[in-house]
Amino acid sequence: MKSLFMTTVAALAFGTAAASAQTVGFAQIGSESGWRAAETTITRQQADERGIDLKFSDAQQKQENQIAAIRSFIAQGVDAILLAPVVATGWDSVLEEAKDAEIPVVLLDRQVDSDDDLYLTAVGSDLVHEGEVAGQWLVDAVDGKDCRVVELQGTTGSSPAIDRKTGFENAIKGHDNIEIIRSQTGDFTRAQGKEVMESFLQAENGGKDICALYAHNDDMAVGAIQAIKEAGLKPGEDILVVSIDAVPDIFQAMANGEANATVELTPNMAGPAFDALKTYWDSGEAPEKFIQTESKLYTASDDPKGQYEARKGLGY
Numbered sequence: 001m002k003s004l005f006m007t008t009v010a011a012l013a014f015g016t017a018a019a020s021a022q023t024v025g026f027a028q029i030g031s032e033s034g035w036r037a038a039e040t041t042i043t044r045q046q047a048d049e050r051g052i053d054l055k056f057s058d059a060q061q062k063q064e065n066q067i068a069a070i071r072s073f074i075a076q077g078v079d080a081i082l083l084a085p086v087v088a089t090g091w092d093s094v095l096e097e098a099k100d101a102e103i104p105v106v107l108l109d110r111q112v113d114s115d116d117d118l119y120l121t122a123v124g125s126d127l128v129h130e131g132e133v134a135g136q137w138l139v140d141a142v143d144g145k146d147c148r149v150v151e152l153q154g155t156t157g158s159s160p161a162i163d164r165k166t167g168f169e170n171a172i173k174g175h176d177n178i179e180i181i182r183s184q185t186g187d188f189t190r191a192q193g194k195e196v197m198e199s200f201l202q203a204e205n206g207g208k209d210i211c212a213l214y215a216h217n218d219d220m221a222v223g224a225i226q227a228i229k230e231a232g233l234k235p236g237e238d239i240l241v242v243s244i245d246a247v248p249d250i251f252q253a254m255a256n257g258e259a260n261a262t263v264e265l266t267p268n269m270a271g272p273a274f275d276a277l278k279t280y281w282d283s284g285e286a287p288e289k290f291i292q293t294e295s296k297l298y299t300a301s302d303d304p305k306g307q308y309e310a311r312k313g314l315g316y
């Protein structure tokens with residue numbers, strides 16, 4: 001009886017949100033990569049299609065700015081908050097404040113270490129699986145030959161950096177011919193991906209001792225490809241390149257023979273998030289705690305020019 005009563009109360013409470021146009025605050029990380037830019041573009045489009053008034057904040061990749069944005073959204077009395085958490089820790093108190101204000105929070109594309117009763121749901125990919133798919137591609141590509149790998153990690157402390165590293169290591173476990181010899185963060189950006197790759201090349205006999213690059217996102221891989229070329233080596237041949245996101249420019253690199261594989265991450269996390277919020281506003285029915293988006297491997301044999309054309313207008 002109690003649960004029916006509570007559901008009824010919740011439905012009445014959220015019915016108000018459903019009756020008028022909803023206002024949603026989006027605490028976005030920044031615009032560190034092409035994928036992130038596409039996520040922002042698509043979130044705005046998805047909000048417009050649903051008549052949602054989206055309040056947007058770009059945190060310039062700083063957690064303190066995201067926390068300040070969430071507090072501002074709470075003060076404005078928004079109907080829900082979208083958060084793409086730049087790192088996994090340090091969210092408990094501000095999520096408690098949102099909960100106390102009865103404002104549902106939906107996580108996009110990254111996870112937090114907080115209890116899951118502090119957010120309505122999380123929309124994202126299986127980040128460990130993405131790393132496993134990338135690692136398995138390399139295992140198959142080198143086919144038992146020795147391969148010394150350098151790794152460009154994402155933002156330190158972020159769930160994709162932690163989980164994509166774990167997944168790749170899972171895949172190469174038991175394949176003693178493959179070894180990660182250097183691993184450092186490039187913070188998901190092209191510039192830092194290039195800079196760190198330059199240091200890897202310098203440290204490894206001009207790159208002659210490197211067999212492959214595993215980058216946690218395509219933007220760092222694109223920056224690293226530039227560094228490999230400037231070192232006089234052929235990316236995609238002398239040094240294999242595998243990364244994650246499936247942004248247009250990695251397909252351009254594949255078409256040029258300069259990259260080998262990428263694992264797709266959909267930039268449309270907002271669609272499932274807004275659908276879950278609508279159900280919650282209309283009926284008080286809470287969604288599953290994790291709404292998983294799919295991951296798909298693309299290689300140079302999957303029509304990279306066509307993949308580039310299919311994605312280039314999507315806001316990357």
Ligand code: GZL
Nearest residue numbers: 032033035109110160188217
């Ligand atoms: C992963 C997402 C990552 C992208 C990067 O879910 O958070 O953040 O892979 C972006 O391109 O910077």
